[in-house]
Amino acid sequence: MLALIIIVAVVVLAAAYAAAALFLARAVVFPQRARPTKIVSVGDDGQSVVLSSNPLTRFDGILGLLYENETKLTVLAPGAKVAGDGSTVTRHLAEPAPLERGTDGRAAGNVFTAVNVAETEPVDVVIDTDHAPQPAWLYAGVGTNSSTWVLHVHGMLAGRDSALRSVRALAGTGYTSLVVSYRGDREAAGEGRTPSTLGQAEWRDLDSAIAYARSRGAARIIVVGWSLGATVALEEAEHGPQGAAIDALVLVSPVVSWARTIHYGMARQRVPHWLASSAIALLSSRLGARLLGLPVTLSLSEALPVPGVPTLVIHSDGDLTTPFAASRAFAASSPLVDLVQFPSSPHAMEWNADPERFAANTRDWIVAIPRQAGTGTEK
Structure with a gap:
């Protein structure tokens, strides 16, 4: 009976380990976008906006803000004023934009459209x-x-x-x-x-x-x-x-180096190094390619x-x-x-x-x- 319990425990642990490695490997090749940026309120003059706080909206540099289901783009001027409780950030708009309170937007690095980035249209x-x-x-x-x-x-x-x-x-x-x-x-x-x-x-x-x-x-x-x-x-x-x-x-x-990048990112998420290495090994295997639907077997190295x-x-x-x-x-x-x-x-x-x-x-x-x-x- 003890032997059976041990075998079952080993099988369960092995299955959990494999599932964890597959979950992490999948997260690498099927990455998820960050949560949307909540437009908390808009200034009466239309030249400022209060956004939910995240590392990007708190960034002092110039930013883009997508709005209206990410179909339109406005520009956030440099400078970010973080609320005392850290929950929101006030940003000034480079130009007034018809933002709607309570809707979702998305802060982004790009501040241009294809037709306004250069002197001539593409x-x-x-x-x-x-x-x-x-x-x-x-x-x-x-x-x-x-x-x-x-x-x-x-x-x-x-x-x-x-x-x-x-x-x-x-x-x-x-x-x-x-x-x-x-x-x-x-x-x-x-x-x-x-x-x-x-x-x-x-x-x-x-x-x-x-x-x-x-x-x-x-x-x-x-x-x-x-x-x-x-x-x-x-x-x-x-x-x-x-x-x-x-x-x-x-x-x-x-x-x-994708191996170094994966280790770096997973360490920030408190994933043990050995488990991150297992995810990298799975990504680099034919089995991993089949399980994840990859058209090629990846070659991932610290080199x-x-x-x-x-x-x-x-x-x-x-x-x-x-x-x-x-x-x-x-x-x-x-x-x-x-x-x-x-x-x-x-x-x-x-x-x-x-x-x-x-x-x-x-x-x-x-x-x-x-x-x-x-x-x-x-x-």
């Missing part, structure tokens, strides 16, 4: 990929710099609009900007929710976008990758048939990628999603990588913390390639 183009026709915005360059194409790749749980900030940062340079989409981001017509492959299949769509740029006269190609978009760029540089055409990378709040081109990393040491320590180690590992550390800010909010510095760092570094990039310096 052309809607479609990139043919082996997955689906992927929509993109094309901002034509001008002058001698127009043959430099900058491809902007957004991050997880975000759409193309989140990459408009780097389009804005390069405004006035004459470069051509192509803001791309990729499989799984639900920008393609009719695409439903699918698990993220953490860049290990998405890079194929960036490869097609580079081929598109080259077919239209791109002589120099720079990829700006935000968060997961940085992973996509690194995967493309290593594996893509068009990867050799990339002249430089600009990586913002990058995920340079850092080895860049083959000049690479600029822009990252805040206050990022609570992707570890700044990984970016620092990445920069230290190669003389091709330069790291610019930004003040403490939420994930992928470096532009929002200091738009002018972001633009200056990015422009100056691109102009200096290849003369100065690759010094391995931290600024």
Whole structure:
């Protein structure tokens, strides 16, 4: 009888362990968006709003606020006044907006629309990929710099609009900007929710976008990758048939190692290291791919990628999603990588913390390639 009890206990514990690992693995490839931002009240003048308090609404930098079922966008000016009990935050609006008290909004990093980010409106183009026709915005360059194409790749749980900030940062340079989409981001017509492959299949769509740029006269190609978009760029540089055409990378709040990022995020959620490691092992297995519906078996490692081109990393040491320590180690590992550390800010909010510095760092570094990039310096 005792033996049977022990066997049952072992089986129950093993089942609980497996279920926990699967739950965590699923959370990685099927991430959930944060709770909506409650619009608590609106100032009589329409120029201020009281929002529910969260790390993003408390952030002092410039922010976007989506409202009316996230169909409209207004801009929150820098500066946040937190209530004494910490439950709400008062923000000023850059321009009056018809916000409704008691409705839900969503604070976001992007503050632009496709038609107001640059002097000219974009052309809607479609990139043919082996997955689906992927929509993109094309901002034509001008002058001698127009043959430099900058491809902007957004991050997880975000759409193309989140990459408009780097389009804005390069405004006035004459470069051509192509803001791309990729499989799984639900920008393609009719695409439903699918698990993220953490860049290990998405890079194929960036490869097609580079081929598109080259077919239209791109002589120099720079990829700006935000968060997961940085992973996509690194995967493309290593594996893509068009990867050799990339002249430089600009990586913002990058995920340079998914294993390190998963450990970092789960540690913040008080998940034991051994359990996080089990989730990573499951994600990296054929069994995990089948259980999670992944089209490829993931390869997740603590090892850092080895860049083959000049690479600029822009990252805040206050990022609570992707570890700044990984970016620092990445920069230290190669003389091709330069790291610019930004003040403490939420994930992928470096532009929002200091738009002018972001633009200056990015422009100056691109102009200096290849003369100065690759010094391995931290600024």
